[in-house]
Structure formats: structure tokens, C-alpha cells
Amino acid sequence: MSAPDVSPEDVALVHEVLQSDSLSMGPMVERFEAEWAARLGIPHAVAVSSGTAGLHLALISVGVSAGDCVVTSPFSFVASANAALYEGALPVFVDIDPASFALDPDGVATALADLEAGGRAAARWLPRHRPDGWVGRPAKAVMPVHVFGQPAAMAPIAASADRHGAMVIEDACEAIGSEYEGQPAGAFGAAGVFGFYPNKQMTTGEGGVIVTVEEARARLLRSLRNQGRDDSATWLRHVRLGYNYRLDEMSAALGLGQLRRLDALLAQRARVAAAYDQRLAGLEAVTPPGRVATTTKIGWFVYVVRLAAGTDRAAVVGALAADGVPSRPYFPPIHLQPYYRERFGYREGDFPITEAIARTTLALPFHGQMTDDEVDFVVSALERALSTSADATSPVASGER
Numbered sequence: 159m160s161a162p163d164v165s166p167e168d169v170a171l172v173h174e175v176l177q178s179d180s181l182s183m184g185p186m187v188e189r190f191e192a193e194w195a196a197r198l199g200i201p202h203a204v205a206v207s208s209g210t211a212g213l214h215l216a217l218i219s220v221g222v223s224a225g226d227c228v229v230t231s232p233f234s235f236v237a238s239a240n241a242a243l244y245e246g247a248l249p250v251f252v253d254i255d256p257a258s259f260a261l262d263p264d265g266v267a268t269a270l271a272d273l274e275a276g277g278r279a280a281a282r283w284l285p286r287h288r289p290d291g292w293v294g295r296p297a298k299a300v301m302p303v304h305v306f307g308q309p310a311a312m313a314p315i316a317a318s319a320d321r322h323g324a325m326v327i328e329d330a331c332e333a334i335g336s337e338y339e340g341q342p343a344g345a346f347g348a349a350g351v352f353g354f355y356p357n358k359q360m361t362t363g364e365g366g367v368i369v370t371v372e373e374a375r376a377r378l379l380r381s382l383r384n385q386g387r388d389d390s391a392t393w394l395r396h397v398r399l400g401y402n403y404r405l406d407e408m409s410a411a412l413g414l415g416q417l418r419r420l421d422a423l424l425a426q427r428a429r430v431a432a433a434y435d436q437r438l439a440g441l442e443a444v445t446p447p448g449r450v451a452t453t454t455k456i457g458w459f460v461y462v463v464r465l466a467a468g469t470d471r472a473a474v475v476g477a478l479a480a481d482g483v484p485s486r487p488y489f490p491p492i493h494l495q496p497y498y499r500e501r502f503g504y505r506e507g508d509f510p511i512t513e514a515i516a517r518t519t520l521a522l523p524f525h526g527q528m529t530d531d532e533v534d535f536v537v538s539a540l541e542r543a544l545s546t547s548a549d550a551t552s553p554v555a556s557g558e559r
């Protein structure tokens with residue numbers, strides 16, 4: 159499905175670390191943070207051990223704690239909602255905009271107003287199973303997720319968050335290199351979080367980074383990732399509940415190498431996405447990824463198409479696999495994950511737009527080193543898979559996208 163792009167220069171940087179005496183808390187993390195902050199044009203970057211760890215700390219840093227509500231998207235990788243659960247907070251799901259696949263800003267505005275109003279208005283946003291204390295609390299935070307590299311509607315979301323006293327944390331883990339109205343994704347909220355798992359636009363192996371404009375928040379985040387130590391440099395002095403969410407030096411070195419090549423990595427991915435777009439243009443039953451007007455740049459993370467309604471997606475996945483082409487239904491909605499169904503009582507139908515999109519999306523193999531021939535091979539296999547599965551299903555619903 160994906161492949162990291164590691165160059166000899168990246169390897170040399172990791173080697174440099176291995177031949178030094180600091181494998182953790184050394185100069186590479188500092189260099190990586192400084193260059194990341196400069197790239198985003200934001201004063202502070204705090205490197206952490208994963209994107210998930212970054213989301214967790216970002217929520218703590220805006221004061222999210224037990225019993226709070228965090229408004230977020232059900233159409234995401236599970237980590238975004240889980241981060242709220244780590245603090246005993248409740249992820250309050252709002253359905254997505256079918257064009258961007260990200261949080262619908264009008265839904266966010268209504269949810270924030272209703273949560274503030276409390277009582278019955280608030281209750282309609284909450285899951286069936288919940289501790290009593292959760293009714294009537296205004297949202298502490300809103301966490302838009304820039305799914306597949308397409309930034310959420312940050313201007314209206316930030317405006318409603320402001321109106322209702324909620325802090326904005328951006329899950330920008332899939333949006334490395336993306337821009338919303340000319341500004342980098344991740345730079346709008348109180349904090350923005352990026353992830354560097356090997357399938358992302360660039361990698362550190364495991365790793366992530368949190369960006370923020372506020373110095374006090376950056377200092378708090380550095381303490382939280384480092385066992386709650388303060389700035390006094392006294393090793394065994396812990397002033398708050400902290401975590402070991404540090405990024406090690408080898409990972410930071412790889413990240414530094416990748417960051418220095420990021421424009422080239424992004425350009426390669428854009429080339430492959432364009433090849434897919436072009437090759438898929440004639441295919442009736444497949445809608446290539448769209449781009450909303452506010453998205454001035456997409457940092458391509460995955461290449462996710464929509465299959466025409468009525469297509470037997472499982473049959474398509476099976477036929478592709480038989481041709482040696484991996485593909486993945488992406489994302490299964492968070493609220494329908496077994497853990498969320500059991501704990502919160504969610505059911506099918508709770509977030510209809512998310513579910514409708516999730517039923518028809520399919521991620522195709524995608525990384526920056528794919529050749530035009532490989533793209534062609536995948537699309538040819540997809541054409542065959544669609545024609546076999548179309549024979550088996552009724553043509554009635556195929557007009558709907």
C-alpha cells in the first residue's frame with residue numbers, strides 16, 4: 159500500500175547519531191524541531207514519539223480533562239478520538255462535509271452551541287451510553303482532522319470555537335505539506351499535530367511533532383513529553399504528571415533528512431496522484447479524490463477513490479488482490495469500531511454522511527516511487543475488477559456517486 163523513501167543522506171544522518179554518544183535528548187531533536195518550526199513558519203515545534211502521543215499532549219495542554227467534551231470527526235484514524243479518551247474526556251462526533259470528508263463546519267457550530275446550552279439540546283450530540291456528568295458541559299476543545307491531506311474548513315471552525323470558548327487542536331497527521339487558503343495546515347489552532355509513521359508523506363519510523371505559536375504551551379509540552387520535568391535541569395524533579403513521549407535521536411536524524419527533502423518527496427507524490435487522476439478520468443464507476451476551494455495545496459498522503467454506489471467493494475478488493483494489487487476500505491468510521499460500539503452504544507445510521515462515504519471509499523496503492531507503469535497496472539486491474547463485480551450486481555444504483 160505504501161513505501162517509505164529513505165535516501166543515502168538520511169542513512170548518513172542516522173549513522174552520525176549512532177557514532178555519537180547521545181542516542182536520546184541530543185542535538186538532532188533540537189535541529190529537527192528548529193527546521194520543522196521554520197518550515198511551518200511557526201515559532202515552536204515539539205517533537206514526540208508518535209502522532210498519537212502528540213494529540214494526547216496537545217489536548218492536555220489546552221486543559222482537557224476528565225468529563226470534558228472534545229468535538230471531533232468520526233471519519234478518521236482511531237487515534238484522534240482515542241486521545242480524548244486517554245484523559246477521560248468524551249469525543250463528541252459531528253458528521254462530515256461530503257466534499258472535503260472533514261468536519262462539517264455548520265455541524266460544529268450547532269454542536270458547540272447545543273453543548274453550551276446543555277440539557278436536551280446537548281444530549282442529542284452525546285452517545286447512548288455515557289456517564290451522567292457529561293450532559294451540559296460546553297466543549298473544551300474542537301479537533302478537526304485533515305483527512306487524506308485535505309484541510310478541514312478552518313476559518314469557520316475556528317470562528318465557532320472562539321465564540322463558544324473551545325480550543326482548536328488540529329489533527330494534521332495526514333496533512334504534511336497541505337495548505338488551507340495559502341497557510342500551512344496545522345498552523346491554525348492552539349496546537350497542530352503531525353505524525354511520521356512510515357506511510358506518511360515523510361517518516362521518522364515512529365514519531366510526531368506538535369506546533370504552537372505560544373511559548374508557554376511549548377514549554378508545557380516539553381515538560382509533559384519528558385516525565386513532567388521542569389526547566390531546572392534537575393533530572394529527578396517532576397512537577398506534573400508527565401509521560402515518556404520523547405523522540406529519540408535516530409528517529410530525529412531520519413526526520414531531519416526527510417524534512418530537507420520534503421518538497422521533493424511531496425512533488426513525487428503529487429506526480430503519482432496526477433498519474434492516477436489522468437488514468438482514471440475515463441472510468442465511469444470511479445470518482446478520483448476531489449479538492450475543495452479552500453485547499454490551496456494538498457500534501458498527498460493516500461490516494462482514495464470513491465466507487466459508484468451499488469458497486470460490490472469487497473468483490474473489487476478481492477479481484478484486485480487476486481491480481482496482486484492491495485487496496486483498503488478507508489476509513490471504517492470510528493463510531494462503528496467494536497470498542498466504540500460497545501462502550502458508547504453507537505449504531506449504524508448515527509453519522510449517515512460518514513457512513514455513506516466510508517462504504518464507498520477505497521485506498522489504492524500509493525507512494526512517491528510508483529512509476530507510471532505501476533499506476534497503469536493498478537488501474538487496469540481496477541478496470542477488470544469493476545467489470546467482473548458489475549456483472550454480479552444490479553446496475554440500478556450505479557448513477558449515484
Ligand SMILES: *Cc1c(COP(=O)(O)O)cnc(C)c1O
Nearest residue numbers: 208209210235237331353354355
Ligand atoms: C497517522 C495518524 C495519526 C497518528 O498516528 P501515529 O501512528 O501515532 O503517528 C493520527 N491521526 C490520523 C488521522 C492519522 O492518520
